[in-house]
Amino acid sequence: MPPRRCRRNTFSPVDDRPWKSAGPWLQAIAICVAATGLSFLVEGIVGASHLSLLFLAAAVVASAFCGLGPGIMASVLAVLGLDFFFLPPHGSFHVSGSDFVSLILLLAIALSIGQLAERLRRQAESARRGQERAQATARMSRDLSGAFSVENVSAIALAGIGGTFGFEPRISLDPNLEAPRGWSSIPLRAPRKTRGTLLVPSENLVGDDREFLETLASLTGLAIERIHFVEVARDALLRMEGERLRSRILSTLSHDLRTPLTGILAGVESLGAELDVVDESVRGKIRMVATEVRRMADLVGNLLELSRLQSGGVVLRQDWNSVVELIDGALRQREALLNGREIRIDVSEEVPLVWCDGVLVERVLVNLLDNVARHTPGESPVHLWAEGGDGVVRIGLDDGGRGFPEEGSGSEGRSTGIGLSLCRSIAEVHRGRLETGATPGGGARAVLVLPQDRTPPELPEDPE
Amino acid sequence: MNERLVLVVEDDRSIQRILRDVFLKEGFQVRTALTGRDGMVEAGSRRPDFIVLDLGLPDLDGKEFLRDLRQWSDIPVLVLSARGAEEEKVLALDAGADDFLVKPFGVPELLARLRALLRRHDGRGSRGPFYRFGQVVVDIPGHTVHRAGELVRLTSVEFRLLVQLVRSEGKVVTQRQLLQEVWGPGHCDQTHYLRIYMAHLRKKLEDDPTRPAYLLTETGVGCRCLAEKADIPHLEER
Numbered sequence: 280m281p282p283r284r285c286r287r288n289t290f291s292p293v294d295d296r297p298w299k300s301a302g303p304w305l306q307a308i309a310i311c312v313a314a315t316g317l318s319f320l321v322e323g324i325v326g327a328s329h330l331s332l333l334f335l336a337a338a339v340v341a342s343a344f345c346g347l348g349p350g351i352m353a354s355v356l357a358v359l360g361l362d363f364f365f366l367p368p369h370g371s372f373h374v375s376g377s378d379f380v381s382l383i384l385l386l387a388i389a390l391s392i393g394q395l396a397e398r399l400r401r402q403a404e405s406a407r408r409g410q411e412r413a414q415a416t417a418r419m420s421r422d423l424s425g426a427f428s429v430e431n432v433s434a435i436a437l438a439g440i441g442g443t444f445g446f447e448p449r450i451s452l453d454p455n456l457e458a459p460r461g462w463s464s465i466p467l468r469a470p471r472k473t474r475g476t477l478l479v480p481s482e483n484l485v486g487d488d489r490e491f492l493e494t495l496a497s498l499t500g501l502a503i504e505r506i507h508f509v510e511v512a513r514d515a516l517l518r519m520e521g522e523r524l525r526s527r528i529l530s531t532l533s534h535d536l537r538t539p540l541t542g543i544l545a546g547v548e549s550l551g552a553e554l555d556v557v558d559e560s561v562r563g564k565i566r567m568v569a570t571e572v573r574r575m576a577d578l579v580g581n582l583l584e585l586s587r588l589q590s591g592g593v594v595l596r597q598d599w600n601s602v603v604e605l606i607d608g609a610l611r612q613r614e615a616l617l618n619g620r621e622i623r624i625d626v627s628e629e630v631p632l633v634w635c636d637g638v639l640v641e642r643v644l645v646n647l648l649d650n651v652a653r654h655t656p657g658e659s660p661v662h663l664w665a666e667g668g669d670g671v672v673r674i675g676l677d678d679g680g681r682g683f684p685e686e687g688s689g690s691e692g693r694s695t696g697i698g699l700s701l702c703r704s705i706a707e708v709h710r711g712r713l714e715t716g717a718t719p720g721g722g723a724r725a726v727l728v729l730p731q732d733r734t735p736p737e738l739p740e741d742p743e
Numbered sequence: 744m745n746e747r748l749v750l751v752v753e754d755d756r757s758i759q760r761i762l763r764d765v766f767l768k769e770g771f772q773v774r775t776a777l778t779g780r781d782g783m784v785e786a787g788s789r790r791p792d793f794i795v796l797d798l799g800l801p802d803l804d805g806k807e808f809l810r811d812l813r814q815w816s817d818i819p820v821l822v823l824s825a826r827g828a829e830e831e832k833v834l835a836l837d838a839g840a841d842d843f844l845v846k847p848f849g850v851p852e853l854l855a856r857l858r859a860l861l862r863r864h865d866g867r868g869s870r871g872p873f874y875r876f877g878q879v880v881v882d883i884p885g886h887t888v889h890r891a892g893e894l895v896r897l898t899s900v901e902f903r904l905l906v907q908l909v910r911s912e913g914k915v916v917t918q919r920q921l922l923q924e925v926w927g928p929g930h931c932d933q934t935h936y937l938r939i940y941m942a943h944l945r946k947k948l949e950d951d952p953t954r955p956a957y958l959l960t961e962t963g964v965g966c967r968c969l970a971e972k973a974d975i976p977h978l979e980e981r
Contacts, residue, residue, distance in 0.1 A: 530828075534799040541823075541847035542757040548850040549765050569849065576847050596830065596963065598918075599935035601942060603953050604960040611959070624953045632938050638829050638963035735935035739926075741900045 307341040307349035311356040318365060331385055334361045338385075342393030350396065354389035358382050412491050415443040419495060423502040432506060436499040440477070440492065449478040450499070465492050467500030474503040529587055536579045544572045581646065581701045584639075588704040595708060599735055600637040602630050602665040602674055609644035610663075616652045621660040630667045632735050639705045640674075640727070643713070646698035647676045647725050654723070655680030667731060671711070675726040677718045702727070747861070748772045750791035752782035752808070753823070754801055762795065765850055779803025786812060793861060796840070798824040798831055805831075806838045813839035819860040823848070829963035836917050836965070843915070843964075863912045871972035874909035876957040879948050880973060881909050888948070895947050900925060904940050905948075908958070908968035917965035941966060 314337030318330045334357040341357075342350030363370065366378050374382060419439035426432040433450040440448045449462075454473035458464035463484060467475040477496045484492075551565040587593060603626050610622065633640070644663075651661055659679035666673050699713070702725075706713040711729040718724045749771045753759045756777070763773045774789050776782035779800045786794060794812075798805035805822060812818065822840045824832055832843045841860050844853060874881045878891040883906055888895045897905065903925045907916060922931050930936065941960060945952040957969045 533828075537846045538755045538758065538799075542755065542761060544847040545758065545761045545765065545850055545853075549761055549768070552768070552850065572847060598932070599938050600962070601938040601960075603942070604938065605962060607954060608960060608962045610954070622954075626953065632935050636963075641962045735939075736933070738936065738939060741898045 303345035303349040304352065307345045307353040308356065310337050310341045310345075311353050311360060313337070314357060315360045315364060318361075322365065330365050331361055331381060334358070335385055335389060338389030339392045339396075342389065343396040346400075347393065347397040350393035351390060354386055354393060357389060358386045361385070412443070415439060416494060416498065420498050423498060426502055426506065429503055429506055432499060432502045436477075436495070436502075440479075440495055443495075444479075444483060444488070444492075446480055446483045448480075451476045451478065452503075463489075465489070465496045467503060468493075468497045469500035469504035471504055474500040474507070525590055526587075529583055533579075533583050536583075537576060540572055540576045540579070544569055544576075547572070577649070578697065581642075581697045584642065585697060585701045585704055588701070588708055593708055595636040596638065597634055597636050599632045600635055600640065601632055602626050602672065605633075605637060605641050605644060606663050606665075606674075608641045609648055612641075612645050613648045613652065617648065617661065619657060623660065623662045625662070625664040627666075630665045630672060631731060633672050633729055633731065634733050635709055635729055636705075640709075640729070643702045643705050643727050644674070644676070646702050647727075649698055650725075651676065651678040651680070651723075654678075659722075670731055672729050672731045673726050674729070675724060677720075677722055677724045679720065679722045746770075746772060747793065748774060748789060748791040749857075750774045750776065750782065750785055750789065750794045752776045752779065752785075752794065752800065753797040754778065754799070755797075758797075762853075765853070769854060779805075779808045782808065783811060786816070786818065790816075791818060792864075793857060794818055794820045795857075796820055796822050798822050798828070798835060805840075806834050809835060809838040809840055817864075819864045821853075821856055821860060832964050833917050833919070836915060837919060841914055859913055863914065871974075873973040874912075874970045875973035876909070876968060876970040877948075877950075879957075881905060881970070883910075890948055897947065898943075901940055901943055901947075904937075905944055905968075908966060909970035911967065912971060913967055913969050915961055915965045915967045919965075921966060937966070 314334055318333055321333070322330065338350070338354040338357040341353030345353065359372070362372055362374055362378075362382055366374055366382075419435065422435045422439065423432060426435055429452065433452075437448060437450060450467070452475040454466060454475055456464060456476040456478070458476075458478055461481055462478045463481045465477040465479065466473045467477060477492065477499065479492060547565055547568045551562060603624075606624060606626065610617065648661070655678050662677040664675045664677070666675075699715075703713045706727055706729070709729050711727065714724075714726040714728060716724050716726075747770075749766045751759055751762045751766070751773060753762065753775070754777050759775050759777070763775055766773045771793075774785050774791060776785045779802050782794075782796070782800075783803075785791070796805055796808060800808070805824075809820060809822075812820070819841045820839070822832070822835045822843045823846055824835070824843055835843065841863075842856055844856055872882065872884045874883070879895075880889045882888070886902065888897055888902070888905065904921065907921055907924050918934055918937055919931050921937060922933060925940075926933065926936055941958060942952070945955050945958050949955045949958060958966070959969070960966050
């Protein structure tokens with residue numbers, strides 16, 4: 280619906296700037312001339328003294344309809360006309376004492392009535408303008424409430440403001456826009472912040488126009504802010520939906536990938552039991568298949584976990600964890616793999632509890648243990664340690680092997696890939712890091728550094 | 744022990760078949776169900792001695808199954824779930840599952856869990872006053888704990904925590920359950936209590952507190968104590 284155009288000049292018989300149009304002045308002169316002519320016609324019928332009423336009427340009519348300036352002029356003209364043509368001595372501005380008083384009275388009455396008429400007209404004009412602005416505001420806010428995009432809002436605002444004022448404003452979404460020469464800027468203020476700038480030609484601003492424009496500008500700002508928040512809410516909803524979908528896909532994938540592995544493992548193991556195999560080589564092969572299936576399952580688990588972490592939006596299940604318990608948990612998961620190795624654990628009681636996702640941190644340790652088992656000789660020892668201080672807790676694993684392979688150096692470099700990538704991702708989501716290096720003895724050292732930025736609350740009293 | 748009935752609720756046919764063969768070979772009777780609803784019907788009509796429940800059923804959430812089941816039965820339930828789904832395990836345990844096994848699992852592991860659960864279930868109802876693990880004897884009515892014949896001094900919270908753990912006889916007790924039972928309903932998220940008191944108990948009762956043999960923590964799930972009921976307290980004459 281195109282906004283109704285209403286130039287206020289078309290409603291007003293008198294402009295605020297009467298000197299711009301000669302019409303009212305000519306009208307006022309015409310009225311005075313007409314009064315003079317009429318006076319000549321009726322001079323014979325009524326007395327000259329009564330003609331003053333006719334001139335008074337002319338001055339009042341001119342004051343009432345032609346505006347203040349022409350009204351004053353008409354009053355003066357009427358007084359002069361009456362004096363010149365009809366008061367003795369005729370054809371002269373000379374005047375006797377009593378006539379002078381009536382002329383002055385006539386002028387005073389005409390001017391007062393002109394003033395009153397002007398005041399009334401101004402009041403009517405301001406009431407009409409107020410109503411017009413109220414209507415314009417209501418119309419614009421109604422149109423804006425249906426707007427669905429920022430472009431839509433600015434189109435409605437431009438049409439509404441332009442229609443009301445009769446000039447072409449501009450809207451920018453830059454709140455700090457400098458107004459070019461000849462333009463005034465009005466901020467699009469909204470409750471949260473300024474959403475843009477309205478530019479209007481400076482010469483068109485008079486009186487309280489600026490305040491009215493500020494009202495319309497904040498209406499526009501409000502509409503832009505509403506759309507902004509609608510978009511924020513929609514984005515959040517989309518992101519939530521996306522996360523839900525992603526986690527459903529990952530959990531389905533996890534189930535679907537593990538199910539066949541479960542079948543294979545249980546099948547192979549029950550096969551071994553059923554055959555009561557005596558042949559050691561067959562039993563060895565069955566054991567090997569079982570081991571490989573478990574490795575495959577770990578690989579699948581690492582891959583899924585890695586893609587979950589890297590897709591962002593991961594919710595960590597953080598609570599207080601004890602490093603000793605995490606190390607023990609990881610060692611129990613890899614008991615069979617580390618069979619026969621000397622395992623040393625150095626975790627002093629001073630090492631604080633760690634605020635972390637225990638399952639993920641345990642996974643880091645399991646992956647590091649896997650790495651050790653794969654890349655060091657079967658009898659080489661494993662040393663797990665932890666230390667706290669400087670706002671971090673460091674959990675380390677040293678082995679007696681040959682150190683970490685260089686990045687991308689053949690098959691060994693690849694085989695550590697997923698496990699270590701997952702370890703790094705887990706460290707990162709905890710705002711920590713994984714450091715890899717060498718032990719003084721030349722073995723590999725991996726250290727998980729976790730930030731320690733909170734301390735557990737006090738324990739309640741506990742009598743013995 | 745024979746002629747016991749196992750119900751396997753698992754939606755994957757090949758795993759179901761393998762589990763059936765394994766259980767048959769061990770001398771159990773086996774019923775199977777592919778969906779949670781069929782499983783409920785089977786459980787209600789056949790009254791199995793043991794249920795193996797996959798948590799990834801297509802039609803019914805494992806938790807719903809357990810909640811329904813627990814309204815009328817205390818049949819031991821072993822849930823199968825994926826590693827990494829610790830939250831799911833905790834929910835299942837809180838809903839009444841007795842133990843969990845991570846997929847893929849080995850057959851010996853499965854049978855060991857099953858036997859432990861049946862043994863515990865057989866002794867249920869007669870909650871013992873005495874429990875034992877390793878060299879430790881816990882005398883619940885006497886409020887005493889002995890290790891290798893010597894009295895161990897425990898604080899009242901340590902003792903309450905130990906009692907909760909030994910009474911479950913090897914079953915995992917979730918962090919939530921432990922915090923609620925020992926410290927009260929307002930302390931369910933104070934996980935550091937548990938970490939600190941488990942460390943105290945290990946220090947006082949385990950040979951090597953860094954590599955505990957009995958007081959174990961299942962990260963992200965809860966704790967368990969590999970304790971058994973003891974008929975006669977192995978105490979020195981006082």
